[in-house]
Amino acid sequence: MANVDYKELKKGGFMKQVDKDRFSLRLRIVGGQIKSEQLAKINEIAQKYGAGYVHMTARQGIEIPFIKLQDIEVVKEELAKAGLQPGACGPRVRTITACQGSAICPSGLINTTELAKEFDERYYARELPHKFKIGITGCRNNCLKAEENDIGVKGGMMPTWMEHKCIYCGLCEAVCPVKVIQVKKQERQLFFNEKNCIYCGKCVKVCPTSAWEGKSGFVVYFGGLFGNKISIGKQLFPIIFSKEVLHKIIEETLMFFEERGKAGERFGTTLDRVGWDLLKNRLMELLESEEEFS
């Protein structure tokens, strides 16, 4: 088996194992979801071409270990029959991860599954100076750990109080984690310190009379790493509400990394080197032109 282009194989999701001429095949999974018939196909491939098991990766991926070099083409064909593809490795945008979000989870504030599909279509496997991870979490509970990613998106909710619907029961005050709501029952008054609101949406979720109305949005974090070096992604601007603007922010950020990043340098390290303000100013300029903060 001479002239094996391992780099090319890795690009296509075939990870070289310690065992000679065996590969762990990484699959393209979006937002941690897979159809049951696709799972059946994976089962079939693992039994026929692998070692009868799969490995679930740290970022919601599935790998089928022990694929033989000579079986790679036929395995690809089998995967294609079920609408499956090998995943991306190397210096590119990796698996888009997501929690179940508002479609399933009572705490969810954004439709993470739908967003993951859009991210996958637009950004997956895009070539960059180094690996690039994007993750989406539906709310501040942060089950998907947004800040671990090069770009992390977290669902948020901006509440607005509708005075005429309020019965002054005090439930919102009781659940607010940052104590920015104060209800005076006798006086039938409510005070909301919007400036310090963290957009968790809990007041909206609990209100028995829907006197709190919520507008869903996205809180974005940049430059998170959780490998050899650990650093927590940073928020560079307030919550945004438009999905199209979110896409523009991501496009601009990927372009920035492509222009400024050195090969083999993670995004957070690039930002440390060139200065975070460089990215921040560029994104703020974009947001102002979109009138997101008008």
Place this chain on the structure above:
Amino acid sequence: MSNLKRTSFVDITDVVCPMTFVKAKIAMEELEAGEILEIKMNEGEPILNVPRSFKEEGHKVLDVINNGDGTFTVFVEKGE
């Protein structure tokens, strides 16, 4: 103190999720529509989830008293 007159009372501070809502729900089942259940619960997860679950099942939270000791007393009117 709330001005509301309760029909029944249940203390769920001695159980944890998911038994908090189960215990409260069983107490609610004894009531007729329009009657009021008074529930004592802990801060944190119970105050966030139990009233919300009652809302989802068609009942209505009327009043919440912060007892100042890490517990809340919640008055819920049974729905139709």
